[in-house]
Amino acid sequence: MIQVEGLSKIFNDKKRGKVIALDNISFNCQQGQIFGLLGPNGAGKTTTLRILATMLVPTQGRVKVKGLDVVREAPQVRKCIGFLSSETGLYDRFTPRETIKFFGRINGVEDKIIEKRRAEIFYNLKMEDFQDIRVSKLSTGMKQKLSIARSIIHNPPVLILDEPTVGLDIITARTVLEYVKKFREEGKCIIYSTHIMREAEKLCDIMAIIHQGKIIAQGSLEELKKNSSSHSDDLEDVFFELIKQGEV
């Protein structure tokens, strides 16, 4: 469903000059799969996901979503993805209920279907208690839930989630993780970025470890463990081991 081939992105930064944010990365993600993009801050996760979501044009390489090219067929790609990032905006004056109606309509969803989807999403994300309170009065976790709800109101087959649990307490994070698993059961294709090993370990079917714009290892948890010389059961050990191997 998602094919990334030889993807590179170079930014021309005024202060830093040429920044190689992504250096020739490739991966695939199928339906009913959670693909984890795992890496520390600055590794290139957000850049990758922004390219997938048509928000950023690659310097080199090809990305296809459901067979559609993210550069040449961006409008069609946008219809079949839900993108959550730290920049997913909300309006302070709206309540969650109004927010969903607004973004549902923007995405061309009929009012009746918006209402049905809203009820379902708010139930699953445990949002019912605050659905009529203005966004300006919501906590960080509540807002994050609403951003997630906003990004999936059109029921897209592909979800691109950029560190969806950042800043959430453990209970809210768990609710979000459970919901992501439900998406997998529904057969969606999910790209999930995180810097939290435990999360990737619990959630992802396949993962790519990204470091300084390069994928340094890719596969199932078992495969990653097998390939690291630490032979540890702990993904965090594996991660540091792979980074060390990559630097040699």
Ligand SMILES: Nc1ncnc2c1ncn2[C@@H]1O[C@H](COP(=O)(O)OP(=O)(O)O)[C@@H](O)[C@H]1O
């Ligand atoms: N618009 C931009 N202009 C210049 N450099 C950028 C821009 N966006 C990201 N970068 C750089 O690209 C690299 C990867 O960033 P990013 O994809 O945000 O990493 P992550 O999401 O894994 O923390 C970093 O060095 C970052 O500073």
Ligand SMILES: [Mg+2]
């Ligand atoms: Mg990021």
